Amino acid sequence: MAKIIVVTSGKGGVGKTTTSAAIATGLALRGFKTVVIDFDVGLRNLDLIMGCERRVVYDFVNVIKKEASLNQALIKDKRTPGLYILPASQTRDKDALSMEGVQTVLNDLSEDFEYIICDSPAGIEQGAQMALYFADEAIVVTNPEVSSVRDSDRIIGILQSKSLKAEQGGSVKEHLLLTRYSPERVAATEMLSVADVEDILAVPLLGVIPESEAVLKASNQGAPVILDQESEAGQAYLDAVSRLLGEEVEHRFLEVQKKGFLKRLLGGKK
Amino acid sequence: MSIFNYFLKKEKTRSASVAKERLQIIVAHERNKRLQPDYLPLMQQEIIDVIRKYVNIDSDQVSVQLDNTDDCSVLELNITLPE
Numbered sequence: 524m525a526k527i528i529v530v531t532s533g534k535g536g537v538g539k540t541t542t543s544a545a546i547a548t549g550l551a552l553r554g555f556k557t558v559v560i561d562f563d564v565g566l567r568n569l570d571l572i573m574g575c576e577r578r579v580v581y582d583f584v585n586v587i588k589k590e591a592s593l594n595q596a597l598i599k600d601k602r603t604p605g606l607y608i609l610p611a612s613q614t615r616d617k618d619a620l621s622m623e624g625v626q627t628v629l630n631d632l633s634e635d636f637e638y639i640i641c642d643s644p645a646g647i648e649q650g651a652q653m654a655l656y657f658a659d660e661a662i663v664v665t666n667p668e669v670s671s672v673r674d675s676d677r678i679i680g681i682l683q684s685k686s687l688k689a690e691q692g693g694s695v696k697e698h699l700l701l702t703r704y705s706p707e708r709v710a711a712t713e714m715l716s717v718a719d720v721e722d723i724l725a726v727p728l729l730g731v732i733p734e735s736e737a738v739l740k741a742s743n744q745g746a747p748v749i750l751d752q753e754s755e756a757g758q759a760y761l762d763a764v765s766r767l768l769g770e771e772v773e774h775r776f777l778e779v780q781k782k783g784f785l786k787r788l789l790g791g792k793k
Numbered sequence: 794m795s796i797f798n799y800f801l802k803k804e805k806t807r808s809a810s811v812a813k814e815r816l817q818i819i820v821a822h823e824r825n826k827r828l829q830p831d832y833l834p835l836m837q838q839e840i841i842d843v844i845r846k847y848v849n850i851d852s853d854q855v856s857v858q859l860d861n862t863d864d865c866s867v868l869e870l871n872i873t874l875p876e
Contacts (some may be wrong), residue, residue, distance in 0.1 A: 712807040719813045
């Protein structure tokens with residue numbers, strides 16, 4: 524049985540797809556057979572972030588409508604062994620995903636894979652609810668910014684009432700992932716701190732990803748940022764994957780790092 | 794940074810703490826609403842309609858609130874009657 528993890532946020536543009544790509548790659552790097560599914564029907568983007576956009580032939584909706592088999596639609600990642608991508612459809616039909624269809628695909632994948640990562644679309648509409656419905660665990664991606672925190676709270680409410688786990692009287696295990704964090708701005712009291720966001724949302728912290736130039740660079744190149752292990756963001760994602768697997772890893776990149784003389788002179792980059 | 798900026802910065806309100814305060818209030822408010830049963834708004838409307846049969850009141854003169862304690866829920870009904 525695979526563990527199903529949804530990456531969700533409510534608000535758009537906070538880093539769900541970046542996180543889905545990084546976490547899925549990280550789990551595969553640790554030797555787990557992992558598939559990452561793009562639930563954003565009509566606005567497919569995970570393929571670009573994973574760098575496999577030119578290899579998409581069939582998609583999630585084709586599989587649900589039985590126009591293609593799972594094996595035909597799954598794209599094997601070229602960089603990381605044991606990692607597969609199931610791309611979203613570009614159809615404009617919003618109702619292309621059906622609850623039964625999604626369940627069948629997840630059940631079939633469960634037999635083969637150890638982790639299924641569901642990359643949720645933004646919002647709280649049908650697509651987002653479908654992505655989180657079957658989840659065992661949820662990674663709530665949040666920026667230290669008012670609208671993102673509020674939307675995260677809404678999506679947490681939906682996880683607690685409208686997921687299969689909740690309907691069965693259990694609960695989805697929630698993780699908070701704070702992204703685009705800037706310790707400098709927190710120190711200047713211009714940005715909500717990790718403690719502030721933890722206080723408001725009351726969800727256990729999975730990790731903090733610092734604002735980093737490496738993220739844009741990674742998406743430009745179509746290589747998940749976790750593979751850039753020189754970068755702070757890449758290292759922070761590696762730590763988050765370890766914590767997801769139950770290991771205790773100390774949080775890094777939360778404090779302002781004093782630049783050394785040489786780094787200041789040369790203009791060190793993150 | 795000029796010396797003026799230095800003083801200006803000190804006077805600036807700490808926007809992060811403003812953000813936190815606003816969020817705490819709105820999130821608590823929205824969570825409270827979320828915990829309410831779906832029938833509450835409709836029930837409130839019907840209660841108002843019944844009272845209106847006898848007394849002329851505005852809908853904002855009635856407040857209906859459901860408080861959940863450990864083992865029971867209390868429905869609080871507050872009606873301001875005109876003089």
